[in-house]
Amino acid sequence: MNSEEFKKGIEEIETVRKMLEILGVDDNEYTINLKIIRGLDYYTGTVIETFLIGNENYGSICSGGRYDNLAENYTDNILPGVGISIGLTRLFFVLKEIGFLDNYKVEKPMEYLIIPIGDTLEYCVEIYKMLLIYH
Structure with a gap:
């Protein structure tokens, strides 16, 4: 691994931490896990996996990340990208199990x-x- 690539990765992590701080996300509500591997053939930057606190055993509810080169498969343009997928079935199952849906009021x-x-x-x-x- 070259040192420039490593420095860029560290800068990305610092940017993510700064954005989480700006948005008011407490340090205890996220973990930086350098062992997460997703889509090595197209992700080019930060990847995420989200869990409902206290219900982590259900697995990731939302996952995704940064991909800068994926659009090249469809166009000659270089287009940066970011994407996520939400497991709606899993999400609503967990929300029902913990009683959230029955008690939620707008x-x-x-x-x-x-x-x-x-x-x-x-x-x-x-x-x-x-x-x-x-x-």
């Missing part, structure tokens, strides 16, 4: 959509937090 719908464009994620999260206070 109190007040939020009517905002904030889309970060460029390097504006931190600013967008600040706006989101202000909207929560005044909503």
Whole structure:
């Protein structure tokens, strides 16, 4: 492994940690696991697997990652990509098992959509937090 590739990987992990911090995700709600292997033929960066806390034995509910070269199979353009898949059957099974579906109530719908464009994620999260206070 060349050192530039290693440095890039470390920078990606640092970026992911920073984004999780900006979004208010507690350190105890995620784990960085360098042993996760997904789609070696097309993933080119960070990959994720999500579990419902306290129900990890059901397996991953949502998984995916970064792939920069997959679009080359369909176009001459170089297009970066990121994708996820959600196991809806597994997700709803777990939510039913733990009683979430029977007890969930929508109190007040939020009517905002904030889309970060460029390097504006931190600013967008600040706006989101202000909207929560005044909503």
